[in-house]
Amino acid sequence: MIKGLIGKKIGMTQVFDEAGVAYPVTLIEAGPCYVTQVREPSRDGYAAVQLGFSEANPKRLTGGQLGHLKANELPPLRFLREFRAKSMEVAVGDQIKVDVFAVGERVDVVGTSKGKGFAGGVKRYGFRGGPKTHGQSDRLRAPGSRGSGTTPGRVYKGARGAGHMGSDRVTVQSLKVVLVDAERNLIGLHGAVPGPKGGLIMIKEARKQ
């Protein structure tokens, strides 16, 4: 069985263990996911499993998406994501539920961070800004110098500055599984997970065990 799930972030809370210690926990409604395609090294050049999540109104999907799913008699699924696999003991149509993960295991989580819009250097890169006093005006959150002087006479490409921040793919590694509720398709992870509530989340086996 492949260890991967697609889910929806529900929000954060805290739960107590038997000793009474409270842990910060992110709840994710994950699965049931379906195996929608298997990528084989011989044919595709790499080994992976494509999973689908969240049944949707078939009118919401394009003809291509529907055809891809219908060929294997799968329900209309809104989200398809690929997971790299070591062993290929799955067949198209298999269902994967939260119980592939056990309490105490470590997982990596991929999400899309909250969008911050066009952000200045202070927020985006932690620039210190200018001084508040000593005759300054309009310099409080200014970036200061971005480059050198007459040589080279220009700002190097890729220099840090203001720009779009957030809405990036973010991976958080080695989160501990605190809670698995197979009945409600619910999984609880110790700590924060990128993205807003309702955001799409991928859960994978931890790279660093």
Next chain:
Amino acid sequence: MSNLLKAVEAPVNPNIPELRPGDVVSVHVRIKEGDRERIQEFKGTVIRLRNGGNNQNFTVRRVASNGIGVERTFLLRSPRLDKVVVERHSRVRRAQLYFLRERTGKRARLKQKFD
């Protein structure tokens, strides 16, 4: 709060009655020392209550020796809370009794409420 968040809430402790700001309470907390467990009592006035599922908590203030104020916050859903005993209610006009921090001696008293 979403229903799924509610689903993982810890059960309500039946040994904790409804608390109000101004109540004089004694809180019995389970404390682990090595492999021995004992119960510690903390007695004082409830100066704040906060809701929020598993994060429900309340703060108890007491004046220790030499007039040093001690405040301790307890998680209402924590399994470490053994029980809470309400000893008296007070007539108070606000939800957070932070004004008690600035008062000492007789001025820090609250009028008892009988019901």
